Amino acid sequence: MKRLFLSTILMLFSFVSIAQALVYSGAMDSRAGQQHIPGFIAQSLAFKAGGGTGVGMRLEWQADNATAPGFWTYTYRLIRGSLKAKGFAFFDIETAADFTAANIVQREVSWATDRNDGDLPSGLSSITISDPANFNAVHDFSNAAVTEANFSLAALSKNDLSHYSGDPGIAAPGVPAGGASDTPSVGPVPHPFYGIRVTFPGSNADLAYEAVEWEFSITSDRAPMWGSFFGWADKTQISPFWYANFYNANIDNPVRLALPPANNLFGNPPYEGWILVPGPQVVAQPSRLTVDSATYQRLPGGNGTLTIFTTALSNAALTISGEGITPVAMTADTRASGSFSAQIPFTRLPSPIVISNSRDSVSVSPHPVIPVDEVTISLATYDPASRIMTIKAASGDSVLPLPTLTVPDFALPNTLDATGTLVKTLTTNPPNVITVKSSRGGTTSAKVTVLSPPPPPPAAINVAIIADQASPHVIGTPITFTATGSGESGIYEYRFWLNSGSGFEIVQDYSTTNTFVWNPVAIGAYDILVDVRNAGSTALREASEKIFFYQIQPASATAVSLTPDKASPQAPGSPIVFTAAGSGGSGNYEYRFWLNSGSGYTIVQNYSTLPTWTWTPSTAGNYDILVDVRSAGTTVERDAFNKLFFYQIQ
Known part of the structure; x- marks a missing residue:
């Protein structure tokens, strides 16, 4: 039974990502009797039967790391149209030059059918998938002894791999091979080829090779690269036709293409006629790790504490080691952000320390780091009036002689004194950020604060408001609201607002009158607000106060x-x-x-x-x-x- 997998249109492959799984797939068609299609040359007359053109065949391929998690599975499938009179002798897949049998986890022939869509008489076990090997045969592109009118088994031997070619002697060297190919015929050409050969059962004598359609796969520990292929088949109806039904235009170019598959979704140059095959061994590289800081504080006696911050992949397992300290695992940020930290006491400063990631390959060198003293800036100010910059800083290293602290952005003298202070008169505008460096490697930066004259007293004042009648109050009798400002000048202007439920409205604009007399004409709940500002001010307000939910009710029944x-x-x-x-x-x-x-x-x-x-x-x-x-x-x-x-x- 044929097993289907994802395929695409001619010279197109797709990329699918499901969770962590990657799937690359593509397909190519060969149509004999036509001019070559982009990147893929129809080299033979294998589809010509009785003078008519056959419907061709299709090679589908897929590379994925989902079929066998942790490995890559490469599947290749050959299907034909209605003309199924040609059996395959063998099919070659190129691989990376360092790919060996040890890299193959599994090889499998999934299915194969004969010319009648039936099972192979010899069974699937008769199809073999070789170990990677060199196939450096010379292929004769023009055998003068063979013409369309003179076919000779002696002249073109099935047992001589050099006679397997894309153009089996139907044209003289340098002449295009008629309608089957627009590529000129050439003499014997070596085709250095390293990879896997799939050999199909059949007979050289009567050209009765059995496999017409098939699918096979290999699973390996190698990620994909772009490779090429050869496929040879027999036309078993008219002896002795045998032709290369698939020919890759790049077969003689051993240069591997570097772009990843996602960079070329339509098989455009330089990817015409290529498929994905097992790639080269990846050289072990250390995983991404950035040491954000590695500082120490040290007492006069030499003992102290190391503080290290790093950024790495969130699943990293980082360990710090060094002379005189016990290896310590770094603590990961609880948000799995890739941030790690550690604090390590020491009796003698280790230098360097080494940060290792246990998830790296054992052949990868660890990350050596030289700790530096922790430098802190406690003051960085600039007074515009005097143009004086004042900096105070300290090193965390107290071992004598104490480290020297300097400000490299300043012209000499730029060294902080014994108290950790530098006072300098500037002739230009101050920098936004100042950096202090220690002679023991530490460095830190801080933003410069520009001093300003003391601000004037704040304009804000306070105000209180009271009513001469308590709420609730009976409708029809006046209420007097009195506001009292405080602070600042002592002379104020007041503005009164009333909210009857649809928003505040001014009922008495700014004036020095601090009372508002209100005679309510409707029952309900009201808000009264007063603004205050210093007399003569144009501010919208300098303070305000409210009375909420002042109730007006009708007179009581007696x-x-x-x-x-x-x-x-x-x-x-x-x-x-x-x-x-x-x-x-x-x-x-x-x-x-x-x-x-x-x-x-x-x-x-x-x-x-x-x-x-x-x-x-x-x-x-x-x-x-x-x-x-x-x-x-x-x-x-x-x-x-x-x-x-x-x-x-x-």
Whole structure:
């Protein structure tokens, strides 16, 4: 059964990435009887049968590291059109020159079919995949003894590999081989070729090579490079035709192309006619590692602490070692950012220290680093008025004699004194950043602070605001808000704002008047804000204060009456209407009715403007009825109430 894999159009390969897996694939067609197609020459008449042109064949290839994780699998597949009368003798794949059998993890013939799409009579085991080897045969591109009218097994021997060619003697040297090829025929040409040979079963005597279509793969520890190929097949119907059905235009060019596959998605030059094959051994290189800093602090006695910061691949396993210290593993940043750090005490300063990554190849040299003293800058200022620059710095090395600190950006003298101070008058503008270097290798930089004259006293002042009437307040009576500024000049201007729910609006603009008298005409919740600034200032404000949620409510009801339309007692089932009438306040009221049947009062009609409640008692007994009243629009619990006690139902 044929096993399919991803293929692309003529001379096109694609790149697919799924997680960490890489897949490269491509395909090429050979059509005998046509002019060569870009990068791929149809060299033979192998598809000519009875004077007609066959439909050709297609070579598909794929290289991936997903089929066998940790390795690369190279798969090559040959398929044909409707004309399947040609069996293969062998097929060569070029590899890197240092590729050996030891680099092959697995080799497999997946499937092969004969001219009738059936299994090979000799079985798949009869197809062999060789170890990498040199195939440096001379291939005769024009054998004068063979013409289209004179085919001779003696003149063109199947057992002589030098007779396998792309143009089997149908034209004289230097002459294009008719419609099969526009490449001029040449004499014997050596084709140095190193790689793998796939040999198919069959007979030289009757040219009955069995394999017409096939697929094979090899799995190796080598990543891909661009390579070339040869493929020879027989035409088994008319003896003794045998031709190179595939010929690579770059077969005589041993130069390996350097661009990665993703750089050429359409097989353009210089990649015409190439496929991916096992590449050369990669020389071990140390993984990416940058030492951001390696500094030490040392006491007068010579003992101290090393501090190292590095950047590497996030999966690195870094170890620091050196003379006189125990190897220490560096700590990775918890965010897996590739940042590593370590602090190591020492009794004698090790120099150099060595940073090793256990994930590197053992043949890769570790990273030696010479620690330097830690330098810190505590002061870097410039006074424009005096043009004086002042720098204070210190080295972390206290071993005598103390290191010398200098500022290399300054002209001499540029050395800090014994207290770690340098005071220098500049004739030009100061640098933005100053660097201090130690004679023991340490260096650090700091931004220069430009001193400014003391700023004037801040313009900000304070303000307080109070109301002469507490909230909530009854509508219709004035309220006076008084603002009091403080600080700065002592003479102020005030501006008052009012927010009734749709945003603040100025109700009294800036003036020296610090009071605002407000006579509210609508109930609601209001915000009052006051701005203050020094008199004569043009600032929008220098301070402000607010009173939030100042409530204006209607006047309270003072009393309420409660009257039934039927006197007590009444019989069960008889409807009774209780009517309430408020008095005082706004004149607009809300009423709430309660009923007590002996176990406590229960609301039977909540607050509304309806002054009546109709009750149809169903049970005999003694009842109490209560009504609450409040001014409409307020949220108070009640302004007044009244009760009827001992209303009898019997």
